[in-house]
Amino acid sequence: MQENSLKSSPADLTAVEAVRAISAEKMSCEALALACIERIEAQENICAWAYFDRDTVLAAARAADKAPSRGLLHGVPFALKDIIDTADMPTAHGSPIYENNQPNWDAPCVAACRAAGAIPFGKTVTAEFAHVQPGPTRNPYNLKHTPGGSSSGSAAAVGAKMVPAAFGTQTTGSAIRPAAFCGTVGYKPSYGDFCLTGVRDNSPSLDTLGLITRSVDDLALFRSVVMVLPYQPLSSVSLSDLRIGLCRTPWWDEAEASTQQLLTDTAGTLSVAGARVSDFLMPEGAAELVAAMRDVSGFEFARVMLHERLRHGDQLSQKLLNGRVADGIACSYETYRSALAALEAYRTSLSAAMADFDLLLTPSAAGEAPEGIDSTGKPMFNLPWTATYVPAVTLPAAFGPKGLPLGFQLIGHRNQDARFLAAVKAVERFLNEKSK
Amino acid sequence: MQENSLKSSPADLTAVEAVRAISAEKMSCEALALACIERIEAQENICAWAYFDRDTVLAAARAADKAPSRGLLHGVPFALKDIIDTADMPTAHGSPIYENNQPNWDAPCVAACRAAGAIPFGKTVTAEFAHVQPGPTRNPYNLKHTPGGSSSGSAAAVGAKMVPAAFGTQTTGSAIRPAAFCGTVGYKPSYGDFCLTGVRDNSPSLDTLGLITRSVDDLALFRSVVMVLPYQPLSSVSLSDLRIGLCRTPWWDEAEASTQQLLTDTAGTLSVAGARVSDFLMPEGAAELVAAMRDVSGFEFARVMLHERLRHGDQLSQKLLNGRVADGIACSYETYRSALAALEAYRTSLSAAMADFDLLLTPSAAGEAPEGIDSTGKPMFNLPWTATYVPAVTLPAAFGPKGLPLGFQLIGHRNQDARFLAAVKAVERFLNEKSK
Numbered sequence: 001m002q003e004n005s006l007k008s009s010p011a012d013l014t015a016v017e018a019v020r021a022i023s024a025e026k027m028s029c030e031a032l033a034l035a036c037i038e039r040i041e042a043q044e045n046i047c048a049w050a051y052f053d054r055d056t057v058l059a060a061a062r063a064a065d066k067a068p069s070r071g072l073l074h075g076v077p078f079a080l081k082d083i084i085d086t087a088d089m090p091t092a093h094g095s096p097i098y099e100n101n102q103p104n105w106d107a108p109c110v111a112a113c114r115a116a117g118a119i120p121f122g123k124t125v126t127a128e129f130a131h132v133q134p135g136p137t138r139n140p141y142n143l144k145h146t147p148g149g150s151s152s153g154s155a156a157a158v159g160a161k162m163v164p165a166a167f168g169t170q171t172t173g174s175a176i177r178p179a180a181f182c183g184t185v186g187y188k189p190s191y192g193d194f195c196l197t198g199v200r201d202n203s204p205s206l207d208t209l210g211l212i213t214r215s216v217d218d219l220a221l222f223r224s225v226v227m228v229l230p231y232q233p234l235s236s237v238s239l240s241d242l243r244i245g246l247c248r249t250p251w252w253d254e255a256e257a258s259t260q261q262l263l264t265d266t267a268g269t270l271s272v273a274g275a276r277v278s279d280f281l282m283p284e285g286a287a288e289l290v291a292a293m294r295d296v297s298g299f300e301f302a303r304v305m306l307h308e309r310l311r312h313g314d315q316l317s318q319k320l321l322n323g324r325v326a327d328g329i330a331c332s333y334e335t336y337r338s339a340l341a342a343l344e345a346y347r348t349s350l351s352a353a354m355a356d357f358d359l360l361l362t363p364s365a366a367g368e369a370p371e372g373i374d375s376t377g378k379p380m381f382n383l384p385w386t387a388t389y390v391p392a393v394t395l396p397a398a399f400g401p402k403g404l405p406l407g408f409q410l411i412g413h414r415n416q417d418a419r420f421l422a423a424v425k426a427v428e429r430f431l432n433e434k435s436k
Numbered sequence: 437m438q439e440n441s442l443k444s445s446p447a448d449l450t451a452v453e454a455v456r457a458i459s460a461e462k463m464s465c466e467a468l469a470l471a472c473i474e475r476i477e478a479q480e481n482i483c484a485w486a487y488f489d490r491d492t493v494l495a496a497a498r499a500a501d502k503a504p505s506r507g508l509l510h511g512v513p514f515a516l517k518d519i520i521d522t523a524d525m526p527t528a529h530g531s532p533i534y535e536n537n538q539p540n541w542d543a544p545c546v547a548a549c550r551a552a553g554a555i556p557f558g559k560t561v562t563a564e565f566a567h568v569q570p571g572p573t574r575n576p577y578n579l580k581h582t583p584g585g586s587s588s589g590s591a592a593a594v595g596a597k598m599v600p601a602a603f604g605t606q607t608t609g610s611a612i613r614p615a616a617f618c619g620t621v622g623y624k625p626s627y628g629d630f631c632l633t634g635v636r637d638n639s640p641s642l643d644t645l646g647l648i649t650r651s652v653d654d655l656a657l658f659r660s661v662v663m664v665l666p667y668q669p670l671s672s673v674s675l676s677d678l679r680i681g682l683c684r685t686p687w688w689d690e691a692e693a694s695t696q697q698l699l700t701d702t703a704g705t706l707s708v709a710g711a712r713v714s715d716f717l718m719p720e721g722a723a724e725l726v727a728a729m730r731d732v733s734g735f736e737f738a739r740v741m742l743h744e745r746l747r748h749g750d751q752l753s754q755k756l757l758n759g760r761v762a763d764g765i766a767c768s769y770e771t772y773r774s775a776l777a778a779l780e781a782y783r784t785s786l787s788a789a790m791a792d793f794d795l796l797l798t799p800s801a802a803g804e805a806p807e808g809i810d811s812t813g814k815p816m817f818n819l820p821w822t823a824t825y826v827p828a829v830t831l832p833a834a835f836g837p838k839g840l841p842l843g844f845q846l847i848g849h850r851n852q853d854a855r856f857l858a859a860v861k862a863v864e865r866f867l868n869e870k871s872k
């Protein structure tokens with residue numbers, strides 16, 4: 001992290017803290033916006049932004065200071081992965097095909113945040129069509145390393161404290177992994193909870209809108225706004241009420257030593273602090289999820305991309321064409337249907353296996369962000385939770401041997417996100433107290 | 437039906453017949469296009485089209501005649517419900533908000549058909565955002581009657597033989613009902629089979645792309661193109677191989693006498709012809725599907741429509757705001773999740789109950805198309821099959837006391853659409869032979 005980010009600034013506030021300060025008239029929307037703009041301009045070498053216009057943002061903040069009505073997110077800056085439609089900014093999908101593409105509406109998630117008073121700061125860099133070909137974004141903790149992807153710019157912008165919150169998406173590991181690599185809090189809701197209208201499809205049976213913030217309270221606040229539900233602060237949960245399963249997954253041996261250590265240490269300290277921690281074995285068939293996910297995402301992505309493949313094939317990357325598209329062309333309808341059925345069956349198995357647990361504790365990624373920006377890292381620690389539609393949060397917990405952030409991932413019960421986030425908050429509080 | 441449509445014309449051909457004639461060089465693409473254009477211009481009083489440009493269509497047909505490669509749908513005219521994105525025609529969603537809205541891409545279903553050589557003839561009138569506020573379209577069999585909706589123009593255009601095929605969508609009964617009212621073959625595939633990318637969302641948990649044609653073979657041909665699957669003509673099925681369940685549904689008393697008669701007569705004649713026909717009782721809970729569907733579609737639609745509600749509320753109809761949007765605002769998250777769970781449970785019940793049947797036979801609508809164009813008719817005979825994600829086809833079978841078409845609906849097993857369409861074809865063949 002660069003030095004100027006260490007100075008205290010309104011840009012360091014979480015969304016909840018910012019709303020409180022603005023509401024108490026201790027800070028203007030303009031002051032917050034200016035601090036965020038300053039941070040963005042100072043750290044533009046991380047290339048988090050696909051579109052950012054200082055004047056527009058500042059005008060919106062000044063208008064917010066004069067606005068009579070104050071929504072739940074009044075004056076809060078937020079960023080949008082560049083596959084989300086915005087009426088006043090282009091949406092380029094990380095592809096030259098859609099350079100300067102100007103939608104004529106706001107995706108509902110954008111409309112909801114604007115209506116709550118939040119200020120869309122700009123569009124953040126995405127891997128090409130939210131797949132794997134990276135954009136120019138760099139990790140804010142070390143410019144030589146990837147920020148992860150495909151929600152690269154969203155994670156980097158929040159990690160560098162340019163904005164308190166950003167939307168990403170996840171089809172395999174595209175929100176949780178970059179969030180962990182950039183030292184932020186990342187959230188993939190239960191499948192279907194957040195409306196994806198106006199967001200570019202990748203693989204509709206798997207796509208989920210995600211949120212990247214710097215606190216669990218912020219997740220809950222944005223969640224209520226996006227879902228247009230009455231806001232209730234998270235209920236207070238004690239660690240001693242939580243049954244936590246340490247889930248090493250079949251890919252444990254592929255995790256770096258520092259990540260393995262973080263997970264077992266965390267399980268130990270949570271147990272000492274009162275949580276009931278035990279090992280959680282994934283139901284049989286976890287390893288087979290990889291092939292099923294390849295078939296489902298391939299079959300759907302190859303079809304979603306038809307227009308671009310047929311009309312603009314020369315502007316698509318080889319990684320895209322030889323990756324998910326090739327997988328999809330090779331996948332028969334029968335194989336696709338079998339894969340969908342296998343995923344559905346595994347959802348039932350996992351749900352049964354989780355009956356005696358409130359949370360699972362599992363790696364967010366294999367380790368620190370890899371060196372180089374040609375690859376965004378491996379998704380196997382995210383894939384099972386996307387496949388099973390359960391909610392997932394990554395919390396920043398430590399730094400690895402290279403000085404890059406390490407997170408761990410918590411998994412909850414499907415469609416019980418409010419209860420899940422309350423439990424996650426108990427773990428976050430424990431981390432914060434421990435680090436004092 | 438107006439007199440000129442009774443004259444023999446290339447416009448009367450089905451897609452399969454047209455492809456055969458063009459392939460055998462008995463007809464040019466231009467001749468087919470001209471015949472369809474002539475039909476459109478002669479019958480424009482049905483107001484099927486939201487966008488139609490004679491010159492563009494004719495140029496495309498002439499280019500097709502010169503094209504060296506010939507796809508599965510070479511030269512076949514088709515229409516698109518005006519909520520489907522097209523790179524060269526506006527997409528207005530049946531709303532003044534999107535008048536002249538020009539997408540910069542083709543939805544994958546459009547791209548697939550173009551790549552197969554089909555010619556997009558234009559955009560057909562949709563009810564406002566594919567909900568219930570109708571456009572100006574009239575029933576081609578009687579201008580004083582509704583064509584049904586929300587895929588109003590698609591059904592009217594195919595019913596009037598302006599084009600052999602059109603895409604619609606269905607969230608409750610928006611493809612099957614208008615198809616039946618206009619004397620056409622309508623198809624709602626198993627949920628999730630046809631890619632909906634580039635098609636305006638209504639209620640994503642329920643939305644399905646649909647096809648309207650004048651033959652079951654055409655459904656199979658378009659299906660293979662849209663899904664980018666190898667084309668196989670439908671396998672030959674004998675009526676005596678089919679176990680058919682006559683499903684009166686809990687709404688039987690709301691069906692008109694002529695529809696009740698058509699269904700029981702059809703069950704009788706199919707039985708005489710060799711099919712094994714028996715009564716099928718829907719599993720308990722069918723009537724409760726209505727409330728669950730209201731909650732699911734309301735909750736989702738109210739959120740999908742956020743941008744328009746917030747920015748263009750004065751341009752939305754009262755029917756939309758007081759209908760599905762109001763339902764959605766009134767629906768809590770807990771009620772929504774319960775409703776989704778109830779639908780999922782009913783899918784399992786229905787699948788078990790259907791184990792001994794190949795097809796269900798059930799009304800396509802309550803009766804003939806109602807008089808007036810202010811309402812598109814009631815959807816209760818379509819709702820259970822949308823709710824349960826099963827494939828449905830309506831076949832035109834008779835005329836009612838007012839001289840308007842009557843159809844009946846066939847239902848198949850979820851995700852077994854190829855087998856389903858082969859069985860439906862056996863019934864269609866029986867109808868055609870009977871009418872000779």
